[in-house]
Amino acid sequence: MKKLIGSKGFYKMVLAICIPIVIQNGFTNLASLLDNIMIGQLGTLSMSGVSITNQLLQVFNVTIFGAMSGPGIFMAQFYGKKNKEGVENCFRIKLIIGIIITLLAIFFILYIWTTIDFFIFK
Numbered sequence: 590m591k592k593l594i595g596s597k598g599f600y601k602m603v604l605a606i607c608i609p610i611v612i613q614n615g616f617t618n619l620a621s622l623l624d625n626i627m628i629g630q631l632g633t634l635s636m637s638g639v640s641i642t643n644q645l646l647q648v649f650n651v652t653i654f655g656a657m658s659g660p661g662i663f664m665a666q667f668y669g670k671k672n673k674e675g676v677e678n679c680f681r682i683k684l685i686i687g688i689i690i691t692l693l694a695i696f697f698i699l700y701i702w703t704t705i706d707f708f709i710f711k
Contacts, residue, residue, distance in 0.1 A: 617650065649694050656686050 621643040628639040660683045667675030 621646070645698075649690075652690055652694075653687065656690055657683055660686065 624639050624643060625636065628635045660679045664676055664679035664683070667679060
């Protein structure tokens, strides 16, 4: 068999990183599926609400993943150079970005809830 990129050790390392990510993503999707199955018995309106919520959660997860990938790449490079200060700065940046995105998501959800509440119940 032709060697593609690296040795067997390289592929073992890649699988050791990828498999937990795939399992976590599978559990997240499974939880969404179970929500849809449980709520599906209550009717279409409830099912629509859960589906929209699951879509918003997926958008949040993709946003967090995208925002954390960039600093994560730099962190790996700094770690490879054994630059402890660079790793700490990247971690700090990732933490700040995560907090900002989470606060924006909370504000967005509360704003939508207030808007929906205003139009439906007033």
